[in-house]
Amino acid sequence: MTEVTLSNVVKKYGKHQAVHGIDLGIHDGEFVVLVGPSGCGKSTTLRMIAGLEDISGGEIAIGGRVVNDLPPRERNISMVFQNYALYPHMTVRENLGFSLKIAKRPEDEIAKSVTEAAGILGLDELMERKPAELSGGQRQRVAMGRAIVRHPDVFLFDEPLSNLDAKLRTQMRVEIKKLHQKVGNTIIYVTHDQVEAMTLADRIVLMRDGHIVQVGTPLELFNTPVDTFVATFIGSPPMNLVDGEVSGGTLWLQGGIELPVPSSARSLVRNGQKVRFGFRADNLMPVGHSVEEEGEIAELDLTVTLTEPLGTETLLFAELGGLEVQAKMFNPRPVAPGEAMKFRLMLDKTHIFDAASAKAIRG
Amino acid sequence: MTRRRVPEWFVLLLPAIIVIAAVVLIPLIFSLYSSFTPYKLTRPSTLWKWVGFFNYEKILTDAKFWAAFGRTVLFLTIVLNLELLLGLGIALMMNKVTWGQRTLRTILMFPMMFSPILVGFQFKFIFNDNIGLVNNVLQSVGFQNASLPWLVDGNLAMFSIMFAEIWMSTSVFAILILAGLFAxxxxxxxxxxxxxxxxxxxxxxxTLPFLMPFIFIAMTIRSLDVARAYDIVQIMTGGGPARRTELLWTLMSRTGYVDARMGLANAMGYVSILLSILFTIYFFRKLSAARAELGMAG
Incomplete structure (x- = not known):
């Protein structure tokens, strides 16, 4: 059983504080993704778990053992780096077996583990090559292979896919997920890409400025973001946000647009409260091209300014109160810019955030 | 009326050809030619007497030459290895320095900025058996009778010269290895x-496999440098006592200028160049092997 527990973990570089007292419990076998914009402290946190950075305050425990003062080699972790970090002077076989050789395991055991890992990742053909002779995807696979031969308690991934092209990235994402299903170890994975986070994670930890903003399953973060930052960071395209003010049961949006306050939020908002009204493109659909017909619905007349056909759906950019919002058109037909269309907004799927605190107003 | 025109490229290259001929080619041919004559500086007419391989035969059976040759190889081996070890150590420590590293790097290069002649004089003083710094220190810390003949005893003199050479040039290794560490x-x-x-x-x-190419580059440069060691030796011991610190180049200069037997000295030069060529080939092989090891091109 390998839980990883972070209690009030702090990282300071001189006067600058990079991580501000993080608390996080990761269960055995869980796939946790740390995500956030650059400089949010996610990589620093991972490197502290790995033992590559000192911990300025708080405690990190792996499998119930406090590891603050242990060097990386005594933590029984393995790590996959963004730049692969392969040993350039060793063949793939030597790269894979290096950690076992250092641990002075018997030759036949090393050979067996290496062959097994190579089999899992499809590296058999490449065993005698040097890293310089491999493509980016192959190098990434070797880096992963090097991590799994040791059967560590915890895998750490530091933006492992960001150096790959888009197609390869999608492919490797699937392989990483399969790998997790096969070996079942605890995985902590750092990325700045919310798509990777959504697709891979059992649980997402969204960070900003050295703080954890929200922890939850991908769908929790997607459906119930705690604030506007989460709302715009998770999901693609980002959630539309429009400033407004509550008056009675009515929401006055900028540009003089009037909507009823969604029933779920009606008792939670004050009269005169300044809010930010959020809704996803998926919940704003032209009439006749929507997927949901049931529920609380408001209708809006908007002018389309730009279209992005994606095949099964078309992304529409429309003008709402002087602001550009995005909508989705299912079963699309060609739309010309400048065309006025009637849209259905699924009110019960919308979000209301307090304008001052940016926090979600939710029952 | 047909005049053969000199091709344009030749005209354009002519200045370079003239310069190279004047400074490299002609001296080279001249020295090679004179190594087949009994040329004595004091008797210019000897330049026109062809003796074939006489000089070379003489060298091959000359115990003094081979003693100098062997001593040079020994000198080279010890100095290069010690410089490597010290340079590696210094570079590794420098790499850990976080404050004032630039200044330290500059200070590190100071010994390289001194003229080897001055370094020679300096160490000649330091190792002097009467008034030298080393003996003075030894005596003042209690070794009353310590008056070691640093530059007079054969082995001690060799040691002293190596010490001076290492002091002067370890930073070549340190700087190149430090560059490797930075990269x-x-x-x-x-x-x-x-x-x-x-x-x-x-x-x-x-770390070490990664540094190997840098180490071999330093080795190549320094092997050429040390193989023609002359100035420090000349100043400190003049090849003495009784030729116990005689290296190839001090022997050559003695033969050529003191004994005035320039033909013989030039023949020695050509034989000893073989040594440098062998070392260069050896280190270059090692260099490309180390680079191939790291998956670098070439």
Missing amino acids: MPRDPLEAAKVDGCTAWQTFRHI
Whole structure:
């Protein structure tokens, strides 16, 4: 059983504080993704778990053992780096077996583990090559292979896919997920890409400025973001946000647009409260091209300014109160810019955030 | 009326050809030619007497020459290896320095900025058996009778010269290896830590293989340099006592200028160049092997 527990973990570089007292419990076998914009402290946190950075305050425990003062080699972790970090002077076989050789395991055991890992990742053909002779995807696979031969308690991934092209990235994402299903170890994975986070994670930890903003399953973060930052960071395209003010049961949006306050939020908002009204493109659909017909619905007349056909759906950019919002058109037909269309907004799927605190107003 | 025109490219290259001929080609041919004559500086007419391989035959059976040759190889081996070890140590320590590294780097290069002649004089004073610094220090810390003949005893003199040479040029290794350390990617080092390496194992398995090309470049440069060691030796001991510190180039200059037997000295030069060529080939092979090892081109 390998839980990883972070209690009030702090990282300071001189006067600058990079991580501000993080608390996080990761269960055995869980796939946790740390995500956030650059400089949010996610990589620093991972490197502290790995033992590559000192911990300025708080405690990190792996499998119930406090590891603050242990060097990386005594933590029984393995790590996959963004730049692969392969040993350039060793063949793939030597790269894979290096950690076992250092641990002075018997030759036949090393050979067996290496062959097994190579089999899992499809590296058999490449065993005698040097890293310089491999493509980016192959190098990434070797880096992963090097991590799994040791059967560590915890895998750490530091933006492992960001150096790959888009197609390869999608492919490797699937392989990483399969790998997790096969070996079942605890995985902590750092990325700045919310798509990777959504697709891979059992649980997402969204960070900003050295703080954890929200922890939850991908769908929790997607459906119930705690604030506007989460709302715009998770999901693609980002959630539309429009400033407004509550008056009675009515929401006055900028540009003089009037909507009823969604029933779920009606008792939670004050009269005169300044809010930010959020809704996803998926919940704003032209009439006749929507997927949901049931529920609380408001209708809006908007002018389309730009279209992005994606095949099964078309992304529409429309003008709402002087602001550009995005909508989705299912079963699309060609739309010309400048065309006025009637849209259905699924009110019960919308979000209301307090304008001052940016926090979600939710029952 | 047809006049053969000199091709344009030749005209354009002519200045370069003239300069190279004047400074390299003609002296080279002249010295090669004179190595087949009994040319004596004091008797210019000897330049026109062809003796074939006489000089070379003489060298091959000359015990003094081979003693100098062997001593040069020994000198080279000890000095290069010690400079490598010290330079590597200095570079590794410098790499850990976080404050004032630039200044330190400049200070490190000071010995290289001194003229070797001056370095020679300096160490001649330091190792002087009467008024030298070393003996003075030894005596003042209690070795009353210590008056070691640093530059007079054969072995001690060799040691003193090596000391001066190493003092002057270790920074070549240090600087080149430091450049290697700066160029080294950080990721494999961290990967090695995670893979379970101790500091020593990381150095042995990751850092050192990466530094090998830099080390061999330094080796090549320094082997050429040390193989023609002359100035320091000439100043400190003049090849003495009784030729016990005679290296190839002091022997050559003695033969050529003191004994005035320039033909013989030139023949020695050509034989000893073989030594430098062999060392260069050896280190270049090692260099390309080390680079291939790292998956670098060439």
